[in-house]
Amino acid sequence: MTRKTVRDYIRTIPDFPTPGIMFRDITTLLADPRGFRMCVDQILHPYADQRIDKVVGLEARGFILGGAVAHQLNKGLVLVRKKGKLPAATLSQDYNLEYGSATMEIHDDALQAGERVLIVDDLLATGGTAEAGIKLCERLGAEVVGCSFIVDLPDLGGRERLTALGIAVDALCA
Ligand code: 5GP
Structure with a gap:
């Protein structure tokens, strides 16, 4: 078997x-x-020897994974949400969709300058959502150590897009 x-x-x-x-x-x-x-376990494997201060989950399935990963690391979880969902003061980041655009937000006090973060989401397609998340983290002065996904759809170019930003990309399957 x-x-x-x-x-x-x-x-x-x-x-x-x-x-x-x-x-x-x-x-x-x-x-x-x-x-x-x-x-x-597989999401965490490449980061076993790296310091991670916070896990950042992208709405919505990234919250489920991010919660489990953060719990396992004994670190905090930060939410990147669609526009208008976070209650306190936020930073906003627009990104393009196939038709039109969308906006992701983060609380402006969610990360400290110099914190090392791991971003997680379920699936990487064009990379637009993850790029918005990366920019939000970086605008708060955090360092994105990597982006981890369960699925990468390689034909849509997300990995190249994030790698071009200097971000390590991991995916468990295609
Ligand atoms: P991207 O911004 O990379 O084009 O799209 C990725 C986002 O769309 C992720 O937040 C992901 O949850 C969602 N997404 C797009 N297609 C699928 C799909 O086939 N399955 C799942 N689970 N999520 C998808």
Whole structure:
């Protein structure tokens, strides 16, 4: 019997949320205790010897992963949210979507200058969401040690986009 990999716990749903999109559904991974633990362990593996002061989760599935990763590291979790969701004073960062643009926000006191952060999200596509998260962290003076994802969709160029910013990118599967 071959051992299941993280990829084996993820299912692909055709035509969600719109026709033609093949949506990677990670709820089946999260629902399986072995799958979820394997995923968190593998996200942490490259950072075993590095100092990380905070974990930053990108809305919304990055919050689930970020919470587990932060708990495992015994570090705090910082939320990067869509515009208008955070209650206190924020910094905003616009980014482009295929059609139009969107805005991510962070509390302006969420990170201290010099803190080393690991950004986590479920999936890397064009890299726009992660780039907005990186910029928000850097505008607060933090150093982004890396960005970790469960899934990388390599055809969409996100890895190249983030690597061009000098950020280490890790993904558990494609
Ligand atoms: P990007 O900004 O890299 O183009 O898109 C990544 C964001 O879109 C992530 O926050 C991710 O949660 C979401 N996303 C886009 N496509 C998918 C998908 O197929 N599955 C999941 N789980 N998330 C997706």
